[in-house]
């Protein structure tokens with residue numbers, strides 16, 4: 001559980017040199033509260049992925065700061081920043097992020113193994129996450145033997161297995177159909193929230209953004225608008241799937257989005273939450 005915000009101040013990022021420079025971020029301020037989920041939207045080229053990478057310490061800004069748990073990521077030495085990224089952040093990308101030669105349980109266990117967790121503990125924790133995300137029985141399948149949605153759930157397990165304070169996701173449903181994308185966002189937001197982690201999602205898709213508590217809109221390297229979701233009671237206008245989710249201890253999208261899974265069972269409904277045990 002995290003108790004401090006992720007705070008970006010005055011972020012500027014310029015790619016290239018003076019001759020052919022592109023200003024991807026033109027002075028971005030953003031505070032992500034503990035446990036908050038934020039969608040970053042905007043036209044192509046507006047700076048969304050650059051912002052995500054700078055917030056996550058993957059990319060250094062040209063100027064500005066990113067404060068996390070009392071440290072400024074932008075001034076940390078490379079090694080310390082890599083360490084902090086591994087211990088405090090989780091990542092979910094569009095696709096192709098799993099190692100093709102490793103089975104699901106080893107893929108999802110990687111952050112723990114890299115952190116030095118004994119292998120049996122790491123694999124056990126990973127398997128509990130996979131089961132929680134609806135993948136019981138698929139632990140030994142390699143990514144090529146999983147559907148796109150199943151592979152994304154392995155990626156979600158891998159992002160959360162180390163109990164991060166923030167999960168960063170870049171177009172996590174971009175390679176999926178609408179139905180599967182809905183299931184993946186439900187799994188991602190529910191599991192992240194249950195762990196008390198914050199979530200930052202880059203997306204072009206309004207339906208994906210609806211799962212988040214806040215949406216910020218970017219244009220030309222700046223945040224130009226933002227909107228907070230209105231929590232809705234699962235009643236008329238909200239789908240049967242949303243009501244089922246509430247009954248199972250999860251919630252539907254933060255605002256009422258028609259669900260393609262209205263008559264489907266929840267993909268995530270297993271009783272034992274992996275975050276209740278020691279992950280490392």
Ligand SMILES: Nc1ncnc2c1ncn2[C@@H]1O[C@H](COP(=O)(O)OP(=O)(O)OP(=O)(O)O)[C@@H](O)[C@H]1O
Nearest residue numbers: 015016022023024043044045046047048049050051
């Ligand atoms: N490595 C790079 N070198 C040079 N320019 C870059 C680089 N990465 C991004 N840019 C430029 O920076 C700007 C912002 O790119 P970014 O990828 O952050 O936008 P985006 O909003 O995520 O776009 P998209 O929705 O198309 O993924 C764009 O003009 C892009 O061409």
